[in-house]
Amino acid sequence: MLIRLNKFLSSDQISLKIDKNFTIDDEAFLSDTHLHKNINFKGEAFKVDGSILLNGIIKYTFSDQCARCLTHFDNTIETEFKAVLSDCPKENEKDNESDEIQLKITDGCIDPEEDIKQMIYLSMPMKSLCKPDCKGICPNCGVNLNYEECKCKDNLIDPRFEKLKDLLND
Ligand SMILES: [Zn+2]
Ligand SMILES: [Zn+2]
Structure with a gap:
């Protein structure tokens, strides 16, 4: 050089x-x-x-x-x-x-x-x-969140609880 x-x-x-x-x-x-x-x-x-x-x-x-x-x-x-x-x-x-x-x-x-x-x-x-x-990796399922969405977040909240939450907020 x-x-x-x-x-x-x-x-x-x-x-x-x-x-x-x-x-x-x-x-x-x-x-x-x-x-x-x-x-x-x-x-x-x-x-x-x-x-x-x-x-x-x-x-x-x-x-x-x-x-x-x-x-x-x-x-x-x-x-x-x-x-x-x-x-x-x-x-x-x-x-x-x-x-x-x-x-x-x-x-x-x-x-x-x-x-x-x-x-x-x-x-x-x-x-x-x-x-x-960079969105990183889902700590739960290991998916690269920049390219894929995983269902981990959704699954953490039971849909039935969602309804209850709505009622409580009213
Ligand atoms: Zn990255
Ligand atoms: Zn995940």
Whole structure:
């Protein structure tokens, strides 16, 4: 996953827009996270005070399971990515509170794959719903209430009691 910045670095351009599709080929990571291997990075690199700032959004999709109805669905997530690029990243600044990622520029290129994988891992939601109004599963008969209606609710109320209730309400 290389991003080439050679031209940008040697030009007098202040900023460079980046919109790139990548594939992640780490099979262990893919099967661990259920990630679809095609991801997108959209952002911009800026020259600031002798270093380069890279800001952008990583967009990825993974096969998720609804916490309410247990259906598998494709969940697309966008997460922010911020990095400082330089020839010699300040690796010994461990007590640096900022969560900005340091990336090393080698031969005019950066390889953010490891950091992007980590960002993906950290940004995956713990619990998600297939849709905001997912009706879930009937706890009584196990039917997926998004697709089917079950009679459980009706059967809980005896029709004879319904009549009695009507009388009492009068
Ligand atoms: Zn659901
Ligand atoms: Zn039911």
